[in-house]
């Protein structure tokens with residue numbers, strides 16, 4: 559299709575072939591996703607033409623790029639574009655793909671590299687932790703430590719609203735409108751950066767201290783339908799947090815979320831409570847602890863049962879096949895676990 563298009567539209571020859579292929583690929587995969595959603599009875603609109611102003615990225619895949627160092631400057635060479643001075647933060651090797659992204663008035667190059675990973679990793683089930691994520695507290699873990707939720711959007715809400723109001727009062731296509739738009743975009747960018755920084759700090763701390771992290775599987779998309787909570791849920795960035803954790807930690811396992819806040823973590827008795835009740839109080843075993851702490855203990859318990867048969871938690875180390883760490887949607891990750899028998903470790 560592209561070769562025919564090039565016959566008609568000569569200007570397309572000014573662009574690198576792989577880059578154009580990726581544009582076609584992007585449109586095609588978007589269409590496939592939309593069709594799949596439509597088949598599942600989601601309400602889908604039509605795909606829109608993206609104007610120059612809103613088209614913010616392009617990708618060079620496999621070929622057409624090079625990174626060179628001349629004296630003290632790093633240069634990125636892109637076919638049909640030429641040399642661009644860049645600020646390199648790490649030294650990438652075995653580059654597979656480069657995506658150039660425009661964010662507000664800055665340009666970034668996202669570099670994808672292929673890295674060989676060890677097939678087996680040793681994990682110690684004793685170095686495991688369960689996490690309950692929430693809105694008031696960002697998380698409560700099974701060692702009873704908590705992290706507050708910074709809720710960055712909430713803090714900036716006043717200035718965001720002001721910027722949004724200013725934008726909507728400006729005339730369409732005017733210079734002042736563009737200025738107001740940039741201001742709003744900068745505010746959003748600042749929030750995004752702060753949130754990402756926070757998520758990286760928290761996830762690094764956990765992945766350094768633990769081999770295995772158990773999380774509850776959350777259905778964020780169905781939760782945001784509750785519009786009283788929607789903004790704060792999105793603001794918390796749980797899905798991003800999960801993704802970051804998954805690549806930093808040796809093993810992240812999601813457990814089914816049923817009954818984690820109801821069951822008593824000590825005796826298994828069911829203690830139903832509304833969201834407003836913050837304390838878990840069991841009248842069978844007299845356990846009285848924070849409700850989120852109780853939930854995180856349940857999450858850890860469920861997770862360990864998925865990882866190993868009961869009674870083998872002490873038998874360490876465990877070897878896992880790293881291929882299996884890849885996320886699989888809606889199924890608890892299939893994990894190939896090779897644990898040594900008790901006789902072997904004794």
Ligand SMILES: [Zn+2]
Nearest residue numbers: 822825840843
């Ligand atoms: Zn109990």
